[in-house]
Amino acid sequence: EPEVTQTPSHQVTQMGQEVILRCVPISNHLYFYWYRQILGQKVEFLVSFYNNEISEKSEIFDDQFSVERPDGSNFTLKIRSTKLEDSAMYFCASRAPLGRTQETQYFGPGTRLLVL
Amino acid sequence: GESVGLHLPTLSVQEGDNSIINCAYSNSASDYFIWYKQESGKGPQFIIDIRSNMDKRQGQRVTVLLNKTVKHLSLQIAATQPGDSAVYFCAENIGGNFNKFYFGSGTKLNVKP
Numbered sequence: 001e002p003e004v005t006q007t008p009s010h011q012v013t014q015m016g017q018e019v020i021l022r023c024v025p026i027s028n029h030l031y032f033y034w035y036r037q038i039l040g041q042k043v044e045f046l047v048s049f050y051n052n053e054i055s056e057k058s059e060i061f062d063d064q065f066s067v068e069r070p071d072g073s074n075f076t077l078k079i080r081s082t083k084l085e086d087s088a089m090y091f092c093a094s095r096a097p098l099g100r101t102q103e104t105q106y107f108g109p110g111t112r113l114l115v116l
Numbered sequence: 117g118e119s120v121g122l123h124l125p126t127l128s129v130q131e132g133d134n135s136i137i138n139c140a141y142s143n144s145a146s147d148y149f150i151w152y153k154q155e156s157g158k159g160p161q162f163i164i165d166i167r168s169n170m171d172k173r174q175g176q177r178v179t180v181l182l183n184k185t186v187k188h189l190s191l192q193i194a195a196t197q198p199g200d201s202a203v204y205f206c207a208e209n210i211g212g213n214f215n216k217f218y219f220g221s222g223t224k225l226n227v228k229p
Contacts, residue, residue, distance in 0.1 A: 042205070043205060044219070056215040058216070091159050093159075104165065107159030
């Protein structure tokens with residue numbers, strides 16, 4: 001069964017450093033998402049992406065964040081200058097445009113980011 | 117001492133019993149809802165969804181009920197199994213464009229063998 005994959009599974013970085021989190025969505029999916037989940041808290045929407053453009057973003061997704069689909073398979077989230085409060089699990093998700101599963105998002109296993 | 121993060125409500129059930137997990141939403145414009153299951157260390161996994169023009173939807177061993185009057189959503193799991201132990205979240209979408217989803221705080225389901 002196709003699945004969303006994410007790398008790395010864990011990332012430790014120093015405050016102020018840039019990090020890039022990588023995702024490979026399911027191959028025929030066209031809509032992509034990033035979410036984060038601070039330990040013990042709810043999943044929070046960050047951004048959605050379609051046709052090489054951001055569709056919608058949350059208040060969390062400020063100028064320190066950016067997303068990119070650099071090729072036909074990868075979808076990345078960049079945090080330019082990490083803060084302590086960016087420590088969280090980051091989930092990528094994707095969904096297909098057609099068919100009964102149109103609305104269903106499939107989540108990756110997540111990248112746990114720890115900012116020191 | 118000060119607690120960090122949310123204290124998830126926990127539902128403990130005996131294996132074989134039925135489970136009911138509840139979720140309240142606040143936006144009357146929400147028109148699509150999803151229940152997700154999240155096991156420890158994993159990403160959310162789709163269980164079942166429902167649109168706002170429906171009151172009930174059934175899947176395999178799961179049923180979602182939607183009460184728009186009181187803005188309440190529930191997930192019923194029949195014959196709960198130990199593998200059902202996880203945190204369950206509801207998520208809502210507004211506007212039907214599926215670009216942005218709001219997640220609830222979650223309920224931890226603990227199934228006792």
